[in-house]
Amino acid sequence: MRVGKPVKALPQPSCDYCGSRALLVRYGDDSYPYRGDQGPLWICTACQAWIGVYARSKHNVPLGRLADAALREAKSNLHDALEPLVAGKVRRDGVNAFEARAKAIRWVAIELGFEPLPGSIHALTPEQCEQALRYVEAFMAARRPGG
Ligand SMILES: [Zn+2]
Incomplete structure (x- = not known):
């Protein structure tokens, strides 16, 4: 045995x-x-x-x-769209960018009701990536002064 x-x-x-x-x-x-x-x-x-x-x-x-070329591009766009929020969180909460990014993805995933909750941007499907990008862009536009 x-x-x-x-x-x-x-x-x-x-x-x-x-x-x-x-x-x-x-x-x-x-x-x-x-x-x-x-x-x-x-x-x-x-x-x-x-x-x-x-x-x-x-x-x-x-x-x-x-991730194929299209998904790599979608992830990179989403990553860029989240960076202002990530930078803000790093300044405010003193967390590192890696942690702030993970939290940002989690926030979007909860807002959009993704199941199961992705651990990182790399778990997103192409559709989820697109959805998340639109959500973040709308969120940022609404926060812009005068927007
Ligand atoms: Zn293949």
């Missing part, structure tokens, strides 16, 4: 676009999409969709779902 700690299954994310199993690549690998080292990535080369892993994750736990 084998005694010991149960071995936790390693994460094996799959591609949301084609259903294939994603491949773990590192800087220097043929299919690594960036010129510089951005850390290990789970990638679907057919869809050119990928996602990074948690910085200190020993098991290369993905940050969220694999």
Whole structure:
């Protein structure tokens, strides 16, 4: 009888676009999409969709779902739209930007009733990303003086 700690299954994310199993690549690998080292990535080369892993994750736990070019762009737009709010929170509450960003995403997700609640921007679907962007833009417009 084998005694010991149960071995936790390693994460094996799959591609949301084609259903294939994603491949773990590192800087220097043929299919690594960036010129510089951005850390290990789970990638679907057919869809050119990928996602990074948690910085200190020993098991290369993905940050969220694999993102294709359109979703990467949507996330980047949402990220930019949230930055003024994030900067404000950092100033007011003295939290770091990383934490402020996570809280901002959580706030939008609760406002829009996303289920399950995403842990970060990387968990959002393309539709949720678009919805969140519209919500944040409307929120910022309403706060603008004279707006
Ligand atoms: Zn794919």
